[in-house]
Amino acid sequence: MEYVRRVIDTILDEVFPGLPAIALEGAKGVGKTATASQRAETVLSLDDPLQLEAVRAHLDLVSTAKPPVFVDEWQIFPPVWDRVRRAVDANPDEAQFLLAGSAQVAPGTRIHSGAGRIVRMVMRPLAxxxxxxxxxxxxxxxxxxxxxxxxxxxxxxxxxxxxxxxxxxxxxxxxxxxxxxxxxxxxxxxxxxxxxxxxxxxxxxxxxxxxxxxxxxxxxxxxxxxxxxxxxxxxxxxxxxxxxxxxxxxxxxxxxxxxxxxxxxxxxxxxxxxxxxxxxxxxxxxxxxxxxxxxxxxxxxxxxxxxxxxxxxxxxxxxxxxxxxxxxxxxxxxxxxxxxxxxxxxxxxxxxxxxxxxxxxxxxxxxxxxxxxxxxxxxxxxxxxxxxxxxxxxxxxxxxxxxxxxxxxxxxxxxxxxxxxxx
Structure with missing residues (x-):
């Protein structure tokens, strides 16, 4: 299916890769995966059991893969968030991450806010x-x-x-x-x-x-x-x-x-x-x-x-x-x-x-x-x-x-x- 350019693409053209990490958030089906995939060299889909198993076994896969790295449905395995945050802290000028999530993490889940490292952007259905x-x-x-x-x-x-x-x-x-x-x-x-x-x-x-x-x-x-x-x-x-x-x-x-x-x-x-x-x-x-x-x-x-x-x-x-x-x-x-x-x-x-x-x-x-x-x-x-x-x-x-x-x-x-x- 041909990708239909979205309004958010204009924003991403301006801020990415200048910003080291961006989280696209929104309901399932709004198009986060398609939009982020346009800009990624590596895609890790955590709703795929095999890819989730690989990331669980080797969390550094997130930070060592060829950038830009797109982690889809990151909230399935919340440690990904902190791993991206640490990668940004270590190398803010070269880190390039896109995260997509269709849910905010459950109350009580312990992750760093990511403030100053990971920018959140909301995607909605097609305007x-x-x-x-x-x-x-x-x-x-x-x-x-x-x-x-x-x-x-x-x-x-x-x-x-x-x-x-x-x-x-x-x-x-x-x-x-x-x-x-x-x-x-x-x-x-x-x-x-x-x-x-x-x-x-x-x-x-x-x-x-x-x-x-x-x-x-x-x-x-x-x-x-x-x-x-x-x-x-x-x-x-x-x-x-x-x-x-x-x-x-x-x-x-x-x-x-x-x-x-x-x-x-x-x-x-x-x-x-x-x-x-x-x-x-x-x-x-x-x-x-x-x-x-x-x-x-x-x-x-x-x-x-x-x-x-x-x-x-x-x-x-x-x-x-x-x-x-x-x-x-x-x-x-x-x-x-x-x-x-x-x-x-x-x-x-x-x-x-x-x-x-x-x-x-x-x-x-x-x-x-x-x-x-x-x-x-x-x-x-x-x-x-x-x-x-x-x-x-x-x-x-x-x-x-x-x-x-x-x-x-x-x-x-x-x-x-x-x-x-x-x-």
């Missing part, structure tokens, strides 16, 4: 621009400059096309298969997480059905900050025997460790006059296709309005999954711009902005996501409020849509179809 649907015309990095660049471009994609992208997923090895094969693969992916990945990474799953039900309820709460008690109630409606809070906390902890949960943190503004903002994260799965699969909802059902939402009083579930698809892409583009992504919501819920992108210069791009082809004054009221509050710190205001055209409104808000936004 919309990486799916090669159309060429983007609007750059998030340009929006962050504060120069208010010209906005233009046309997209042939419709709401139905974005619904198709949601259910196809951003996993490179799944999305291009025929629909029935794809559905079976996503279902199997979820089964493997519950039945194998979580147990293999330190979680004893006593009630797999309860865990799946909780995960489905979490997916139904996509793009909300619903209380975890509400999610649990949705997962156990009509049941008296509910999992204990400690059990549910364990679900969350371990699902985040294997990168299946990918919540967006609340934005905490520095040197800004904003007060009384919620600190609750917004719920997102690593890919909205997982949420759709857990609910048994396909493209046509999404377009008909199927899907029960948890923690939301308005909007459709398709709208929530479209926001999740947009969020997934914006986070990929933000990483290329050395920016972080959060969300804004006032404690009294009177003000809300779906995504806040903030770079190292503390410049902010505020983004609303709308499952619509047109944008009204009502849709941009919170963006314009934030502009009044932040002044020059607000580099740009954006509404991501399903519409056909990118343009800038008279009030300065950029209207951008999701397919036209890129890094």
């Amino acid at each position: 919309v621009s990486e799916r090669r649907l159309i060429d983007p015309t609007v750059s998030l990095q340009d929006l962050l400059t504060g120069t208010r660049p010209d906005i233009g471009g046309a997209s042939p994609l419709t709401a139905a096309d974005y619904a198709e992208e949601i259910v196809r997923s951003g996993f490179p090895g799944i999305r291009d298969r025929p629909e029935r094969q794809r559905n079976l693969q996503i279902d199997s992916y979820i089964d493997r997480i519950v039945d194998h990945e979580l147990p293999d990474n330190g979680m004893r799953v006593r009630r797999p059905r309860a865990l799946r039900a909780w995960l489905a309820a979490y997916g139904a709460a996509t793009a909300t900050d619903a209380a975890y008690s509400h999610i649990l109630n949705a997962a156990t409606a009509g049941e008296d025997d509910k999992p204990a809070r400690q059990t549910v906390d364990s679900y969350r902890e371990h699902l985040q460790r294997v990168f299946i949960l990918d919540p967006v943190p609340a934005w905490t503004p520095a040197f800004a006059p904003l007060r009384r903002l919620t600190k609750t994260p917004k719920h997102h799965l690593v890919d909205p296709a997982i949420a759709a699969s857990l609910a048994g909802v396909g493209k046509e059902a999404l377009l008909r309005g199927a899907g029960t939402r948890v923690g939301a009083s308005a909007g459709t579930w398709l709208g929530a999954l479209f926001e999740s698809l947009a969020t997934q892409s914006v986070r990929v583009y933000a990483a290329a711009a050395e920016a972080e992504v959060g969300h804004l919501r006032s404690a009294d819920t009177s003000r809300e902005v779906d995504l806040i992108v903030e770079d190292r210069g503390l410049r902010v791009v505020a983004i609303e996501v709308k499952l619509a082809g047109t944008v009204t004054d009502h849709d941009v009221r919170h963006l314009n409020w934030l502009g009044d509050e932040l002044g020059d710190r607000l580099a740009d205001k954006v509404v991501i849509t399903t519409g056909p055209h990118a343009y800038r409104r008279p009030d300065g808000v950029a209207v951008v179809p999701l397919a036209l936004l890129g890094p």
